[in-house]
Amino acid sequence: MKIALLGYGRMGQTIEKIAIKRGHQIVLKVDENTKDYDITKADVAIDFSIPSVAFNNITNCFKNNVPVICGTTGWLDKFDEAVDICNKNNGGFIYASNFSLGVNIFFELNEQLAKMMKNLSEYNISMEEIHHTKKLDAPSGTAITLAEGIIKHTSKNNWALDVTNNANEVPIVAKRIPDVPGTHSVEYASEVDTIDIKHTAHNRQGFALGAVIASEWLVDKTGIYTMKDVLGLQ
Template sequence: MKIALLGYGRMGKTIEQIALQKGHEIVLKVDENTKNYDITIADVAIDFSIPSVAFNNITNCFKNNVPVVSGTTGWLAKFEEAKTICKQQKGAFIYASNYSLGVNIFFELNNYLAKMMHHLDDYQISLEEIHHTKKLDAPSGTAITLAEDIIKHSSKNSWTLDVTNNETELPIVAKRIDDVPGTHSIKYKSKVDTIDIKHTAHNRDGFALGAVVAAEWLVGKTGVFTMKDVLGLNK
């Protein structure tokens, strides 16, 4: 499989290593200094760029009939527009805030726990995420996904990047610490006890492997998909 890497930062380099180990070829590496490139030489593109260029990277793939897997966060104000363009161009697209198998299991666990806690009003919900200092956006896309699933099953109307006493908002605390690949914690606290669930990434390899697996799965398909489709969790 010939892969284009849209974004060649820390994640891009890790994806390259994993892809090469799996026998794939990297035919294109695009970073902020790349001005003109031919995306059509690739069988699939993997986008881990930056928020300001992600939408253009992704829609350029649609227009050139190249399937694209994106893990860039911070651009989702244009997500619905991207999905529309994908469908118009009969493209293939997967977006995930996190490609790690463990995190996607954690998403399912979080969603199930939120359903269980729905009517237990004595518990206060909070969410914390910790990442390395080079991560540009806060909160993380993974934290937002976790928060949105909690909100669906609670009395909360929205999330906020702060500690709040507003009963309609779910507080997310975002911390930036050197060399932390990613930690996400959800806490339900009452006067009598606390329930915690937590996912801790030890390195970036899990994220990179998931992105390559998603790219392998996407080639030859048409439509907009998620990691639930890749992992068979929608069945």
Template structure:
């Protein structure tokens, strides 16, 4: 495939390396210094840009019949507008807060555990996420996805950043430490014991590989999809 990279930071560079290893061609790389480009020359676009650029990047792809996947977080207030545009244009779009194959299995495990724990009121739920110091948003999109997965199956109504536990909210502790690709922990604590599930990324290659696999899967398809579709988890 001919791939356009929208965003050429550390993730973009890792995606480029893996895409080339899998036999694809990177036809251009867009960063903050790129003035003009013709998205129509791409078979598929991969967006790992910044929150302020993501919506325009994605819209430009869909308006020009280029399927696009996005791993940029922090722009999801405009997600309904993107899905509406995608359906109107009969385009192809995948958003994921995390494209790592292991993390998406972790999402499923998180929901199954929440289903089992929702009747056990003696357990308090908490979450912690750790990322590198250059990550712009907190909590991470991955942590928000995990929290929403718990909310779906429990009496929790929302999440809150760096607060103590409450009956209706899930506390998320966000830490920023140099050179940590991403660690997410979900904990259920009671007076007698604790249950934890944890995912630790060792490097960015897992995120990049998942993004390229998602792009391969999306090529030639129309609709709004998730990584559940890519991995056959629905």
């Protein structure tokens, strides 16, 4: 499989190593200094770029019949527009706030717990996420996905960053600490006990491996998919 890497930071470099180890070829590496490139030489593109260029990266793939995996967060105000362009061009697309296989299982666990807790009003819900200091957005896309999973199954109607006193919102605390790949926790606390679920990434390998596995799955497909499709969790 011929892969284009759209974004060649730490994640792009980790993806490159894993993809090569799995027998794939990196035919294109695009960073902020790359001006003109031919995306059509790739069988699939993997975008881990920055919010300001992600939309242009992925829609360029759609228009050139190259399926694309996108793990960049912070650009989702244009997500519906991207989906429309994908559909008009009969493209293939997987977006995930986190491609880690463990995190996607954690997403499912989070929703199941929310279903069980939805009628237990004595429990207060809170979330915390910790990432490295170079992460540009807060809260993380992963934290937002977790919050949306809670909102889907409870009386909460929104999430809020660093707010703790609104009964209708899921409060998220975002911390930035050097060299932390990503930690996410969800807490249900009452006067008598506390229930916690937590996912801790030890390195970037899990994110990169999940992105490569997703690209292997997406090649030669058209349509809009999620990691639930890739992992058979639907």
